[in-house]
């Protein structure tokens with residue numbers, strides 16, 4: 001449905017060009033004047049609302065989990081340009097469904113698993129001197145006008161009384177803004193590289209404009225990525241040319257929205273760590289890959305993030321076992337931080353094993369979406385992708401090593417979650433069902449993700465002594481039972 005709306009919008013954009021190209025300067029000037037953009041060097045605005053965790057849906061391809069933002073402060077300094085968004089959010093979905101807890105932080109006792117206790121402080125710095133940062137700055141209504149004036153914008157069409165103004169930046173990104181009959185920016189849209197998801201529409205909608213000392217600002221901000229809401233803010237207070245915003249000059253950590261989603265990530269330095277006979281962590285920062293050795297082949301569990309890591313993981317497996325090919329890549333679930341590398345495995349011709357509930361989403365979206373903005377290995381070397389699905393169980397064995405894949409039934413973290421069991425080691429390899437929380441008191445009540453994990457192990461009558469976490473480390477089963485309140 002959202003896709004349909006986007007198509008209609010684009011169609012409208014190529015209808016009769018009632019406004020001649022030479023009028024674009026006038027359109028931008030008129031809007032800048034109405035909006036008060038010309039003299040706006042910085043702005044601070046506050047509010048509250050919701051945001052969503054990118055790529056952390058409960059169902060493959062479903063809506064991204066929503067968190068409530070109790071306090072939101074944005075500081076934009078257009079003179080650098082940089083932007084800082086400070087949010088306090090709470091995990092108030094009850095029960096929680098999907099991921100988005102973020103990495104475990106021992107200093108706050110938060111993250112790792114939902115529900116996340118207490119107020120979650122989330123700060124995001126956007127550096128407008130980077131490609132993705134600039135796109136995020138231009139997504140703001142005043143930022144769009146500044147970007148349009150600086151980048152040779154053109155009139156892209158009209159839609160009723162609304163004029164569409166468009167410019168191209170960095171040779172490949174098209175940024176289009178809709179300017180209404182009051183000369184106010186009502187919508188800005190561009191496409192970014194969404195990593196696993198490929199070319200992804202990033203859009204901002206702005207409404208309920210009010211005047212603040214000659215500067216117009218929307219009281220309602222909605223941003224979407226790939227059709228999914230990522231930010232919905234009701235603005236309470238606006239301070240144009242704020243000195244606090246002018247003090248934001250840099251030290252950016254991230255490019256802003258349009259990051260690839262998920263938790264963790266890190267440099268592609270590989271560190272191999274033996275877990276048990278025939279089982280290794282290929283440790284490159286969480287989430288990690290786990291290598292399982294059979295007589296004639298290897299199985300890799302989890303391809304978490306991007307081409308670089310997949311290439312390094314495959315190279316390390318080859319270094320360790322030059323004569324044994326990687327026969328399968330097992331994908332525990334569809335979250336971006338657990339599936340970011342699957343396209344690169346597919347590019348190497350390695351079949352992907354995942355739950356049957358993921359097949360349609362992977363085939364119709366992840367392996368079909370265009371990757372023109374930043375072509376990955378599969379986009380550069382297209383080939384048929386092999387997806388093999390698991391319903392309840394699949395077993396690999398060579399008589400010595402046996403690896404069982406089981407569906408984790410009814411877990412709220414992700415529909416179709418798979419876990420792996422190695423009977424001879426009494427060992428389970430799991431993602432996001434349990435997170436060790438060393439050094440902090442236990443959660444007020446056990447996470448339903450962990451209690452369900454224990455119920456599944458009991459249902460399947462698995463004899464477990466040790467648990468391997470795809471997000472890092474191992475624990476005894478006793479520790480998991482304790483976290484589940486047993």
Ligand SMILES: [Zn+2]
Nearest residue numbers: 099335414432
């Ligand atoms: Zn997850």
